[in-house]
């Protein structure tokens with residue numbers, strides 16, 4: 001399996017996040033990549049550095065204003081009196097705001113829904129290279145590979161067309177799915193991250209050409225809080241093409257796999273030309289974000305069942321946070337997908 005990784009993505013290494021009013025260490029740190037690369041190595045999978053994707057592949061998902069903000073926002077922010085080392089919004093628009101703001105202070109709040117992904121001097125390059133990985137994996141599958149993996153950091157599935165959030169910058173899953181649309185009239189996304197893929201949902205919500213399925217911890221008391229309910233089924237032409245499968249917090253492996261099966265069944269009925277797996281590994285029982293209790297064997301079984309669907313598949317790395325178990329979570333899923341014994345990996 002072709003795997004894509006760009007070391008420039010480690011340039012995005014946010015130092016903190018705010019949780020319950022307390023400044024804590026950011027869980028989406030560059031060393032996540034080291035743990036994930038170790039997993040690929042254990043599986044005998046090498047990585048390729050992707051070529052630069054055409055900007056049109058990013059613009060097919062994100063607005064020009066959002067891309068400009070990501071690309072130039074840090075430099076503008078540094079000109080503010082008393083600017084901190086990272087762009088962190090502290091004012092947010094609400095309600096029916098229609099005028100796009102001029103100042104970088106207001107644009108930071110416009111384009112970021114929370115404070116979890118502070119933007120540093122290398123963040124644009126990192127998210128750009130992560131998007132390059134996603135596009136390269138899509139291209140590999142379009143060229144006939146059965147499957148490809150994009151080791152993307154920062155992740156993407158909480159970002160809409162113009163608002164980042166939840167540790168994400170550009171929506172790498174949506175960029176891969178949209179890119180696959182060049183070759184396939186119908187593409188499906190299966191998001192198994194423990195958090196609802198609210199950004200991906202928003203991007204494809206009114207479309208029938210991309211089916212979005214998300215298996216996640218129910219959001220009444222868990223991020224992203226405002227979306228992720230079963231009654232969100234799409235709108236307009238997209239009605240019926242968004243499937244949310246929320247599960248109670250702390251769901252264990254059997255319940256989680258049953259929901260993954262439901263998602264796969266819906267995807268098979270849709271009969272897409274290709275599949276994007278939005279691969280969060282944070283449903284693991286030892287993940288610090290504490291959403292669900294999925295075992296390594298559960299990830300291996302999910303990998304097996306997704307592979308059995310027999311679709312050309314792009315696997316895009318999403319969440320899964322700092323824990324020594326992150327490596328084994330990846331080898332378990334990928335081992336299952338590739339039909340290898342993850343314990344022997």
Ligand SMILES: [Zn+2]
Pocket residue numbers: 193194195280282318319320
């Ligand atoms: Zn997550």
